[in-house]
Amino acid sequence: MSLHVTNTLSGEREPFEPHDPDSVLLYYCGLTVYDPAHLGHARAWVHVDVMHRWLEHLGYDVRHVENFTDVNEKIVAEIGEKGDSEASIAREMIGATLQDMRSLNLKRAEVYPRVSEHVPEIIDLIERLIDRGYAYESEGSVYFDVTAFEEYGKLSNQRLDEIESQGDPDERSEKRHPADFALWKAGEAHPEEGESGGQTWESPWSEGRPGWHVECSAMSMTHLDESIDVHVGGQDLVFPHHENEIAQSEAATGEEFAKYWLHVRLLETGGEKMSSSLGNYFYVEDVVDAVGTDVVRMFLLSTAYNSRQAYGEDALEEATERWERLERAYERATAAIDGPDAATKVEDAELRETIEDAREAFVEGMNDDFNTREALAALLSIATAINRHLDAREAFDYRGLRRAVETLEELGGDVLGFSFGRADDADGRVELAGDLVDLLLEVREREREAGNYDRADALRDDLEALGVTVEDDAEGTSYRL
Structure with a gap:
């Protein structure tokens, strides 16, 4: 039997036939990096990893892209608690996430694009949507006009008149239809009065920030193609995120955005989905x-x-x-x-x-x-x-x-990614690596005590370049491989 997949878009089990019989373009919606990854994230990662591995086993050349959302109000809300800026928090969380991925023996994606790297592409995509009559500017923000896209709701199987308002309540006065969603938001994101806001960029409409949904479309098109084979994500992303990805992508290109939509069911604990917002998670x-x-x-x-x-x-x-x-x-x-x-x-x-x-x-x-x-x-x-x-x-x-x-x-x-016969060797390598790091940290401490701070800083930089995170606090120096 050849590979068959359950396509959320059709609701049917379908034979898998990629656009190119020799290769597969696969995009996975990655993390919004405001907190360390929990086991619910790992469930999706491991299953996507096995999809990647099986497709390669079948002989396909797999181009697998997974993004990091490093521009988001959830990250901005952590300023002061986890770091002094949106960018610094995101950078630290991305580093921790990559370490978690390596610890789970995941195959590396072809690339892990960040939203902050792709603002020019996002702006270009928004301009295409405006030019084609699918988006409009309002008070410096830009919104997607859901009434202009006739197939809106086809992934989540909803009619437009059934869909409630999207976005923040303060956007409603700027929108033509309650379900219109933001492609670009004017102004900065401020977590609380007196705290610094998130990153902003200049655009043809205002200084502001990209909307959440448009980011994945721009990154997928940049690193894969305007039409891809497989789009994977958590079940909770069917609406509105993936629905909106389809609308803005297909409105911009006139092509089918993704042929197969696969959704990983959320991991549960205590009868509820495992979620950072619910606090019922395990890192x-x-x-x-x-x-x-x-x-x-x-x-x-x-x-x-x-x-x-x-x-x-x-x-x-x-x-x-x-x-x-x-x-x-x-x-x-x-x-x-x-x-x-x-x-x-x-x-x-x-x-x-x-x-x-x-x-x-x-x-x-x-x-x-x-x-x-x-x-x-x-x-x-x-x-x-x-x-x-x-x-x-x-x-x-x-x-x-x-x-x-x-x-x-x-x-x-x-x-399936199991490590048969390699556990003892891996344990030995980790133990040796730890001993070497301890030795280098002793050398670094001696340099600091001697006042050679430039040499100490250089050692720290060298360790971080090798994937060793060094942390100094009141209790001393610690590190994470």
Whole structure:
């Protein structure tokens, strides 16, 4: 069976046929960087990562772009608490987010564009919309005219007369229709009286800031194309964000913006969605530190991306048991084929048949809308077969066990992103890296005590260039790899 996906735009399960039969253009709506990433963000990241990996496994050249929203009123609201400017807060949060991504063993996107880098492209896009009659200027701001786009509401399956007002209440007097949304906002964003506001830029209409929705359209078109294959995001972004992306993009180009819209269902905890605004979240860094990357991936992939998933201790314990079962089977199999009891003439037909059936089931599951739950079940059946074979025999089927190891490495490692056989090496590298950083910080401290502040600052800069964040406070110096 070829790959089929559930397209939010049509509401149907469709065969996957990208514009170019050899490549896939994939855009994922990334974080608004005002707070560290939590496990709900990680759920989307890991599933998008596996989509990327599976598409590459199928032979596609995948161009994957994921943005950072570093211009937003939520970031401005943190000025004074987390930093002295919108830009400084965003920079720190982007650094922390990238570290979280690396800790989850995610494949790198082709590029991670920032809104602040793409204001010229955003202004150009807005000008195109005005020229084509889909947007209008009002009091220095610019709004998209939803009544001018006949298909508005097609993603969220809403009629225009059903849609309530969008944006802040103070915008209503500037808009022609309550559902019109801002493409450009005049003036600065001020969190509170007396505090500094957000970044602003000059435009043909006013000094101001881009609207939230137009940002992703501009960045996607800049780094991919005006029409892409796959647009992925959280379920909560269907309306208004993705609906508005479609309207402004297709109004500007006259082309279909994205062929397939895939939405990751939100992670739940305590019966509610995991959310920074609700405060019911667990930071990625804390969970990875507690149970490890592979257990986190096992937990998140145990449910298909568009199915309901709840976070809790029982679910995490189950993921731990499954990963340990898979890892132990892999380690037993590698020890057997590298040991003296692996025989060239022993054949276990049941083991070999189970492996081939599992490979087929894995492919069938992944081609069924990236069903990672079924894919994991296939890998776990290999673990059972490995253990049954090793427990029942004194001489082992070398070819059968080698095929099992290669399958786990190929499908479990390359596709699902697990780290078979690399944990000990990684731990050793991290320990050595920590020892080296400690040594350099001791040298830096001696330079500071001697009054050689330029040399101390240079050492800090060198460490940060290598991905080591150094923090000095009243309690001393600390760092994060």
